[in-house]
Amino acid sequence: MPTPNDSAAQPPFEIFSPERQVVPLVFNSPHSGSAYPASFLAASRLDAWTIRHSEDSYVDDLFASAIAHGAPLLRANFPRAWLDVNREPYELDPKMFAGSLPAFANIRSVRVAGGLGTIARIVSEREEIYDRPLDVGEALARIEGFYKPYHQALLDLIQTTQSTFGMAVLVDCHSMPSAARGGTGRLRPDIVIGDRYGTSCAVELTDMAAQILTRLGYSVSRNKPYAGGHITEHYGRPNQGVHALQIEIKRCLYMDERTLQPTAGFTPLCEDLSIFVRKLADAVGSGLLSLRDAAE
Template sequence: MDISPFRTVGPCVPRTPVVIAVGHAGRSYPRALVAAARVPVDRLIGLEDRHADLLAAAAVDEGATVIVADMARAWIDLNRHPDELDGEMIDPPPPAVGLRDGPRIRAGLGLVPRRMAGVGDIWQGPIAAADLAGRIAGVHEPYHRAVADALDEAHAAHGVAVLIDLHSMPPLAGRDRGITVVVGDLNGASADPAVTTGAIDAARAAGYRVARNRPYAGGYGVDRHGRPRQGVHAVQIELCRSLYLDATFRLPGPGLVRAQQFVAALRRRLAHALPRHDQQAAE
């Protein structure tokens, strides 16, 4: 592969219990992707959490450990289970009995995105099964292994670990209009309530309007890594792109510094949201 799929920024052993992962901000498009796409790469930018990696900059300055995906989401979606796949786009098709179904897949946003609103089908033809296996083995699994390793290091050092799975979202409409931050904990399954409440309080303290689990309760990242009973907690944080991008949603905007300060403050707050397990045992 001509592109490194992800990178780890900051100390290998996290200085606090908190690890940040940014899985949808990748801006690297392999030559094979460009050749297989039926639309220009410029149209595929719409799949990105555009410049969401910049949101962690102030936290990095404070010593955060951050795992950042550089590979474009169009190549493989790191917030999907490997079985969240539209089998019809794979050649030969995998057994349907082993695949998951759901609204994201039916909308064309499975493990490998198939279509985009306003764009239509992304690919010229089906993806070879061997190619897909290579993407999983070369990008998806190593990325999540790096996240898991960082959380294990945090837990070993601090007695507890918290993942901030950092994303961005388009402006919400309907009953969610005006919400600019969504905190997802899989409806309580991926994090202790104290972690979720701490994230909500941090967003409100920053002056943002926040919702819990609506419309984003969390994806594969928090599902895979959140193990509250073992002292590893995970929340998915969605920031509206209007908070930190310009009016085109393509370039950093005037709100970026404020959003970066929020992410740094969120990390500080969640570092103290839960007592260490050894402290709990002593009590």
């Protein structure tokens, strides 16, 4: 079974850019990181295999074709179990920490209650990560040193794209467990597209994305069970020319969810997602989607 990578050997995050950006798309993979700090593994009550089950494993690879199609791809190398950049910066559970949180921390969000705040309490919807409280200073250091630089890099990509093309489309890339929580055999649709119920991007963009994926043979749902997280909600401003769309891919399409190894479905899915990226880029870049009008 795969083991975590050493965080000391990798930068916290990376931007993969084409020689020249030719489409107003930006791709983001915030949860595919597998570079675990040794101190984090030592502080966890979980073994090095179990702790990986919250990763969106290989999602950065699934969407790597975006670069060849002329769009940049940002990926986190640190894992979401250590720091989740798809949360508000200070969604923190006070019960997890030794010491007082800042007064401005959001301690009552639904995500905090579920154990999945900016500093997660659990992995894979049930496994407690820590066996003792964390120092508040450690949590704030992760936010200052990693969360904020990551979001600055993402903001820079979006702003540069909008400045160049007059608009920007952020595609936030994720994967999801194949079975619904607590239900064996209740498989989810192949792909869930989230647009915060029509508020984070133009509806015609969501329509186009769903149409392309459906024609490729995938079952597609909108906003259920995932409508989009903090990134989609925070950056999606269609009336200002920035559209954000979240895509969740069912993991059994491309990996063994027990061993975390890619399966025979991995390459065909990569090929289909390359077609998806190309068609979406063509539609946006050619003006088939009048997304610029949303900003007027």
